[in-house]
Amino acid sequence: MNPPDFERFQVSAQDHGVLFYYVGEFTAPMVSAAADTLKARLATEDASGPAKRKVFSTFVEMAQNILHYAAPSPGDGAQASPRGAIAVGRLAEGSTDGQYWLVCSNPVTVEHVARLTDKLTALRAMSLEEIKQSYREQLRNDAHTSTDTQSCGAGLGLLTMARDASAPLEFSFASTSDPHDRTALFHVKARI
Amino acid sequence: MQNLHIERSNVTPEILFMPAQQRLEISGECYPENPLPFFQPLLQTLHTYFEKERPTRFEARMQLQYINSASTMGLRSLFSLLNSAGKKGTDTRVLWTYDAEDDAIEELGLDLVEDFHHVLLERQPLSVA
Numbered sequence: 001m002n003p004p005d006f007e008r009f010q011v012s013a014q015d016h017g018v019l020f021y022y023v024g025e026f027t028a029p030m031v032s033a034a035a036d037t038l039k040a041r042l043a044t045e046d047a048s049g050p051a052k053r054k055v056f057s058t059f060v061e062m063a064q065n066i067l068h069y070a071a072p073s074p075g076d077g078a079q080a081s082p083r084g085a086i087a088v089g090r091l092a093e094g095s096t097d098g099q100y101w102l103v104c105s106n107p108v109t110v111e112h113v114a115r116l117t118d119k120l121t122a123l124r125a126m127s128l129e130e131i132k133q134s135y136r137e138q139l140r141n142d143a144h145t146s147t148d149t150q151s152c153g154a155g156l157g158l159l160t161m162a163r164d165a166s167a168p169l170e171f172s173f174a175s176t177s178d179p180h181d182r183t184a185l186f187h188v189k190a191r192i
Numbered sequence: 193m194q195n196l197h198i199e200r201s202n203v204t205p206e207i208l209f210m211p212a213q214q215r216l217e218i219s220g221e222c223y224p225e226n227p228l229p230f231f232q233p234l235l236q237t238l239h240t241y242f243e244k245e246r247p248t249r250f251e252a253r254m255q256l257q258y259i260n261s262a263s264t265m266g267l268r269s270l271f272s273l274l275n276s277a278g279k280k281g282t283d284t285r286v287l288w289t290y291d292a293e294d295d296a297i298e299e300l301g302l303d304l305v306e307d308f309h310h311v312l313l314e315r316q317p318l319s320v321a
Binding site: 028031032035036048049050053054056057060061064067068132135136139140142143156157159160163164 | 202203223224225226257258260261262264265268269272291293294295296299303304306307320
């Protein structure tokens with residue numbers, strides 16, 4: 001990318017209010033480092049403590065969901081780390097606290113599309129109180145089912161994000177460059 | 193039994209377990225991507241302690257600024273363990289300290305103790321001036 005292209009890239013990022021952006025492999029050390037970076041970035045933001053906490057929490061949930069559930073990208077070996085992308089931003093002037101947004105994307109196997117669609121569609125229709133109630137039930141259920149932390153995490157992660165968001169979570173699926181159509185690109189957007 | 197002290201890391205809280213004082217302290221942030229290796233040793237130690245010592249009372253002081261969803265289950269297991277001790281006669285309390293503006297942590301404390309009637313939760317909201 002030459003300087004004028006970088007300049008255009010930055011202007012575009014600025015217009016969208018981007019504070020943080022990462023695309024690439026997701027590993028435990030990477031998520032930890034990214035969380036530290038975001039924490040430092042948020043420290044300079046003029047926003048309430050609760051708002052910053054919710055942004056951070058949503059980031060961690062998104063990143064750890066990618067870490068645990070992203071399907072291997074087409075062409076990657078089975079041992080490859082999951083790949084995805086996350087962006088965190090803030091809308092320009094207008095609201096009292098300034099509204100934050102987070103978007104993430106990662107490949108998922110097509111088998112998961114239906115299940116995720118059902119879960120997120122149901123979540124979108126819930127009131128805050130229903131989300132909190134669901135959260136309590138999930139916490140109770142997960143404790144009684146398997147001890148495998150991976151399979152237990154998904155429900156609570158999405159519920160946590162939904163609870164902190166100021167609007168229903170948005171999501172979509174798109175086709176990837178996968179020649180065998182075994183994966184789809186899953187996007188989630190949260191507003192704080 | 194010996195004290196257990198685990199230093200804070202950037203994704204895990206500080207743990208201080210003092211069997212002679214019948215006290216456990218957990219403070220900081222908790223968001224490891226895999227909570228099991230963090231919680232298991234602590235749960236094992238506490239399980240052994242309660243089995244061997246059968247203390248008359250026990251206090252767990254928890255001050256968390258943030259916890260990820262994956263870790264809430266480990267924390268719930270801890271509450272369950274405290275509840276079992278409570279059922280067997282130990283006067284078990286949890287001092288739950290949090291930022292007064294942090295409704296998520298406040299509610300988590302209430303959610304965690306909801307099914308565990310042998311644990312007394314004392315909420316301590318702190319006002320950040």
